[in-house]
Amino acid sequence: MDRYTRQTGLADFGPEGQQKLSKAKVLVVGLGGLGLPALQYLNAMGVGTLGLMDQDTVDYHNLQRQVLYTEADVGQAKLTVTLQRLQSQNSQTTFIAHDTFLTKDNALDVIAKYDVVLDATDNFPTRYLINDACVILNKPFVYGALHGFEGHVSVFNYQNGPTYRCLYPEMPSMEEIPNCDENGVLGVIPGIIGNLQALEVVKLVTGIGEVLSGKLLVFDGLSQNYLKIAFQTNPEHQKIRQLQETYQTPDCSVVPSISAKDFSQKRLTGSLVVLDVRTSKEFYQDHLPEALNIPLQELELPNTVLESKEPIYVICQSGKRSELAVKQLQETHPKLSFYHILGGMNKLRILTQ
Structure with missing residues (x-):
């Protein structure tokens, strides 16, 4: 004691x-x-x-x-x-x-x-x-x-x-x-x-x-x-007597995604169209060389991306903003294919250490 x-x-x-x-x-x-x-x-x-x-x-x-x-x-x-x-x-x-x-x-x-x-x-x-x-x-x-x-x-x-x-x-x-x-x-x-x-x-x-x-x-x-x-x-x-069926945030839409590991493998096979939706300051501090920076608040795709027939991979710091971006892009550009990267830059950096 x-x-x-x-x-x-x-x-x-x-x-x-x-x-x-x-x-x-x-x-x-x-x-x-x-x-x-x-x-x-x-x-x-x-x-x-x-x-x-x-x-x-x-x-x-x-x-x-x-x-x-x-x-x-x-x-x-x-x-x-x-x-x-x-x-x-x-x-x-x-x-x-x-x-x-x-x-x-x-x-x-x-x-x-x-x-x-x-x-x-x-x-x-x-x-x-x-x-x-x-x-x-x-x-x-x-x-x-x-x-x-x-x-x-x-x-x-x-x-x-x-x-x-x-x-x-x-x-x-x-x-x-x-x-x-x-x-x-x-x-x-x-x-x-x-x-x-x-x-x-x-x-x-x-x-x-x-x-x-x-x-x-x-x-x-x-x-x-x-x-x-x-x-x-x-x-x-x-008066709660049982748990809910789900505790996910209210959202009925399905957002296509790819794991950071699978995305890293795809990068080895050739050039990809990558869209970084973080702020310009975050992008300047650390980003993928091939990524194009368009912050989520200013999300408007240039013609070079619009004309692409390849999937467009969207990344942010943790995966939250990229998910929101893909939802928005799916509505405005339904003919294009988008994937948000799970875990974002945080996960990618762990994989590369």
């Missing part, structure tokens, strides 16, 4: 609080900018069992904010690297590794084994899936989100309190979702928000303080201001 004396000495925490932490089982979904700082502190503070869930690999663009990783880790599985670092930090912790992404098929089985879920994901479908599974299983979950210089934190489904759907009833369409590849996030903001999420987990488990249930905490990094927005429970959203 010597390692925890600085917190067990707190009058409102004490050995009782430490005992509660040691018995707690916390699942962290996502090993990125939010999940890593939260895990490091929960591990250091003595949470007994930590579940780690992710199936992504470390990329160079992660290093700016996911500071547990080093340059030597690029290309390795985030789960493997994180597990090694956390085990060396606290050998007393029990770790459960989930080498997968959270899906409709595994969500209920996995979440049922834990007391609290910490949502460190970066996409709406997974957040709604976590919410619905937690409502069904009556588990609280700690929410965090990032955008630019701003971060959000809240606690949902705690002691019959509001759910995520009480705050955001419907999943936004793809066109309404902010694009982090284009808008970015300041590296230190995820660390602040991830630590605030860890604090909420500790409060949930030990019973100290006031939990952020029914309140959305908004942090503005540029002004160092914190704003709390209260929201009410909608009883209808507490």
